[in-house]
Amino acid sequence: MFLNIRTFVLALFISSTALAQQTETTKIDSLGPGKNIGNISIGPYFPIAFGDNFANNGLDLKMGARFSFKINTIEDLYVGPYFSFFKSNVSNPELIGNYFRSNNYVFGGMVNYEKHIGDFDASIGLGIGYSTYRNHATGDNFSDTATAVWLNPEVSYRFSNYLGVYASTELRHDFMNVNVPNELKDTFNGANYLNISFGLRINLGTAHKYM
Amino acid sequence: MRRKHLFQYFLLGMVLLFQSCEVDIMNDKRVLVTGTIVNSDNNPIPNISVRSQTTRNAILGEAISDENGQFEFTSLMSKPPYNFYIAVNSKPFGEIWYYHYDTELIENIDYSAKAFYDETSNRNATTYNLGVIQLNKYAKLNLHINNIPGDTNTLEFKLDYDSAICRVDLNGNDFNQCEDEDFEFRFLDSEYSDIYMNVESQLGSTVDFIYKLNGEPEQSISIPLTNPENTYVFEY
Numbered sequence: 334m335f336l337n338i339r340t341f342v343l344a345l346f347i348s349s350t351a352l353a354q355q356t357e358t359t360k361i362d363s364l365g366p367g368k369n370i371g372n373i374s375i376g377p378y379f380p381i382a383f384g385d386n387f388a389n390n391g392l393d394l395k396m397g398a399r400f401s402f403k404i405n406t407i408e409d410l411y412v413g414p415y416f417s418f419f420k421s422n423v424s425n426p427e428l429i430g431n432y433f434r435s436n437n438y439v440f441g442g443m444v445n446y447e448k449h450i451g452d453f454d455a456s457i458g459l460g461i462g463y464s465t466y467r468n469h470a471t472g473d474n475f476s477d478t479a480t481a482v483w484l485n486p487e488v489s490y491r492f493s494n495y496l497g498v499y500a501s502t503e504l505r506h507d508f509m510n511v512n513v514p515n516e517l518k519d520t521f522n523g524a525n526y527l528n529i530s531f532g533l534r535i536n537l538g539t540a541h542k543y544m
Numbered sequence: 545m546r547r548k549h550l551f552q553y554f555l556l557g558m559v560l561l562f563q564s565c566e567v568d569i570m571n572d573k574r575v576l577v578t579g580t581i582v583n584s585d586n587n588p589i590p591n592i593s594v595r596s597q598t599t600r601n602a603i604l605g606e607a608i609s610d611e612n613g614q615f616e617f618t619s620l621m622s623k624p625p626y627n628f629y630i631a632v633n634s635k636p637f638g639e640i641w642y643y644h645y646d647t648e649l650i651e652n653i654d655y656s657a658k659a660f661y662d663e664t665s666n667r668n669a670t671t672y673n674l675g676v677i678q679l680n681k682y683a684k685l686n687l688h689i690n691n692i693p694g695d696t697n698t699l700e701f702k703l704d705y706d707s708a709i710c711r712v713d714l715n716g717n718d719f720n721q722c723e724d725e726d727f728e729f730r731f732l733d734s735e736y737s738d739i740y741m742n743v744e745s746q747l748g749s750t751v752d753f754i755y756k757l758n759g760e761p762e763q764s765i766s767i768p769l770t771n772p773e774n775t776y777v778f779e780y
Binding site: 426427428429430431432470471472473474475476477478509510511512513514516517520521 | 568569570571572573574575576596600601602603604605606607617618619620670671
């Protein structure tokens with residue numbers, strides 16, 4: 334709940350920044366063809382695990398949220414930070430250990446190739462980040478950590494110059510750091526996800542006006 | 545005065561804060577616990593609970609033996625200095641040192657229990673294969689020590705026996721070897737007349753009653769536990 338409020342406040346802040354930028358750039362609109370600065374995507378995040386691993390066989394995954402901030406670098410390449418989280422309940426403690434809840438957080442960065450076609454934007458991105466599972470056991474918490482990599486195709490539609498909606502899928506693998514015996518390596522060596530997210534996209538820059 | 549209370553509340557808050565931050569489970573670590581539970585005739589015992597836990601009572605993993613007496617589960621691992629325990633047929637406990645005489649901790653009272661422990665700071669093991677765990681039936685000895693009235697005898701004694709919840713070192717060689725148990729040493733002077741004691745042990749084992757009467761050389765009596773409930777009267 335607290336995290337949701339924080340996410341909401343962050344979204345408000347980013348929105349207000351975008352609106353402020355819209356006011357400032359009105360003056361320079363007449364000066365040139367405009368510029369793509371980048372975009373911010375924020376929305377709910379639906380994790381779907383697959384394969385023979387602890388996430389698919391031992392966790393009941395719940396909704397989370399996703400945030401990405403892409404900055405245009407050269408031509409159609411964008412880079413920027415990425416954050417996502419989701420919650421889960423432990424459904425098979427005999428398989429993965431006796432704890433009851435796990436929240437996953439990923440902090441990382443992405444490189445995206447993005448194309449603008451009319452009111453639509455299509456992009457494909459590669460990301461890498463630090464993934465941590467904050468696990469809640471009886472009277473105690475502990476963590477499992479991993480390196481996450483993901484491939485992220487995304488489409489978005491602009492309904493105004495600066496605002497739009499996006500939908501994305503994310504094929505993600507977590508390379509787990511958990512020390513286990515050979516018998517448990519299939520379960521704990523890694524986790525696979527096909528995650529879905531959609532939500533609000535804030536486009537920064539004036540390029541869309543001149544398309 | 546109010547400032548003094550404010551400082552006290554602050555101190556209390558800090559204590560509670562650090563208390564709640566105490567962590568006794570290792571990050572990025574799982575172990576596999578396996579074994580087979582049999583009775584004294586080597587027949588498998590189903591539906592016996594097996595739990596791994598920390599000193600602070602947190603359950604790290606648990607399973608129930610199947611119809612073949614086998615169990616297997618993934619466990620979290622306690623972080624030193626907290627101990628790592630695997631309790632077979634026992635309810636969760638805080639410290640086995642304090643509770644191992646208390647048969648209220650035994651879940652299935654038809655059988656004895658075992659408490660495996662690892663008190664070392666080396667937690668590199670990733671598998672705890674407990675092998676074949678033999679659980680003897682539970683047995684109790686009601687011991688009555690009677691000082692015949694009028695005599696002025698003194699008696700020193702101790703009792704050696706296998707506890708109903710026997711302790712086994714996970715770093716030891718034989719998982720079926722209970723650590724030696726001995727009841728507290730007692731000295732009875734002439735003011736004592738009747739003493740009643742309960743010893744909770746395992747069917748088929750013996751209780752060694754070792755005593756010195758009036759400071760004479762040590763003598764020993766072996767009391768076999770042949771029934772779930774046994775009575776022995778020692779008169780002097």
